Amino acid sequence: MKVTINKREHELPTGATVADAVAAIEARPPFAAAVNTQFVPKAQYPRHVLKDGDRVEIISPVTGG
């Protein structure tokens, strides 16, 4: 299935979770994640199963005003 992670399309196996999405882009801590603009707490990564077409955002701290 196709899942968009940080605006880029990735091919993930059916049943893949947020934990797999994090691994697919080799995300470096610290980061947080959202799926389809809903926050997903870290503890739920291995349980949150993704669907075809899901949009995953993995974000990290940057400078800000």
Added chain:
Amino acid sequence: MSMNTSHDPLVLYGETFHSRLLLGTSRYPSPAVLEAAVKLAKPAMLTASLRRQGAVPHEAGNQFWEMLKALKVPVLPNTAGCHSVQEVITTAQMAREVFETPWIKLELIGDDYTLQPDTLNLVEAADKLIKDGFKVLPYTTEDLVLCQRLVDVGCQAVMPWAAPIGTGKGPVNPYAMRMLRERLAVPMIVDAGLGKPSHACSVMEWGYDGVLLNTAVALAQDPVAMAGAFASATQAGRDAWRSGAMSEQDAAQPSTPVLGTPFWHHA
């Protein structure tokens, strides 16, 4: 710095801060300059943000994150760039997990050119964040009724702009800002649009409780010295407000005693 500081702390949501300057972390010439500016100005809080991993290449390796931890200044994450209530909520929840803090600077942008807050949806966003346990500092216009509504839904402080973000214009609507200060009792921090220490000093003289700025320091030729200048000006304005300024007079009055003036009326 003033001897008054320790007896006159800034209190937000029951937490005490020994500075009335909140500093942004963006647009500095280098991380080392940012670090030096923070060490000199000793701000109450440092703002930070969240972006897609890998989207900001020069921050790769998360040098910024390591510096933030080492500086030991409370972090105020923002929701910069959010254009809907849902985006705000999700960004705030992600920020709470990453930065391990309930503080959030609520930014909900309604117009990309002026970066004016979305005044029609700001209250709903604040309400939802407060109910979710956040300590919300909303970036808002200087509109009195809007600020009152933000307080009504539980904001224990509000942050009106002086001018659009990054313009450095200083307060463009002093009348409204002074009226707002008079009408609202909660702590108010002037956020955005300040360009010079005199701007910070002015709003503090009007009774504002703090200032939040970034560009005015980061884009100064010497950001470290400017950070110190803003810290001093902010405290000076606060001390002036607490001291009670004299009222303005139209006629001159000599400050030196007239009695015993030599040659008085000899001519």
